[in-house]
Amino acid sequence: AQKVTQAQTEISVVEKEDVTLDCVYETRDTTYYLFWYKQPPSGELVFLIRRNSFDEQNEISGRYSWNFQKSTSSFNFTITASQVVDSAVYFCALSEAWGAQKLVFGQGTRLTINP
């Protein structure tokens, strides 16, 4: 069975600090996809990134970066120079590669950026 663990329930940092959100996953599939979604107070899940299991290259998008390590089954997310607008709940998710491709979510990390 697939499982995603986000061990950090809540993180609070001061603005401009860097922060890393951890994600560890379990799957028996050799082909799968990993995602990060952001859920601001409005409630709507916002897609941030998708990574397939064959692509272990790290990715950077502005202040956001992702580190995918298959050897440790981790897909961590770093925000550099955090801003108050980054405050939200962040979810890591895993999906099978074929069929319904339903997402299995972690329990989320609530990130608070204090001014």
Place this chain on the structure above:
Amino acid sequence: DTGVSQDPRHKITKRGQNVTFRCDPISEHNRLYWYRQTLGQGPEFLTYFQNEAQLEKSRLLSDRFSAERPKGSFSTLEIQRTEQGDSAMYLCASSSKRGAISGANVLTFGAGSRLTVL
């Protein structure tokens, strides 16, 4: 395109009543998903449609729950004889089916319908 719309955004009901939620997906998306999210948890998959066909249902979807997508466009999720344990946010998402080679599609979520059962 205005994204995925859900209605109502909030519903308060008494135990034992029936409730229905509606989801209007992005128009060109042929896949539609329902998820449930309880407080402090990540969303959990409930069911999935490809066009009008309901192709998969989670064991979370008891016989009091029914979902339809009659014309392959909007979808409804009905909960009969609601229980307090049904209190949650019900999220709808849609996506377009990509070719088999390109793999997983990205889900676009609506803002959700929050149910409170008293």
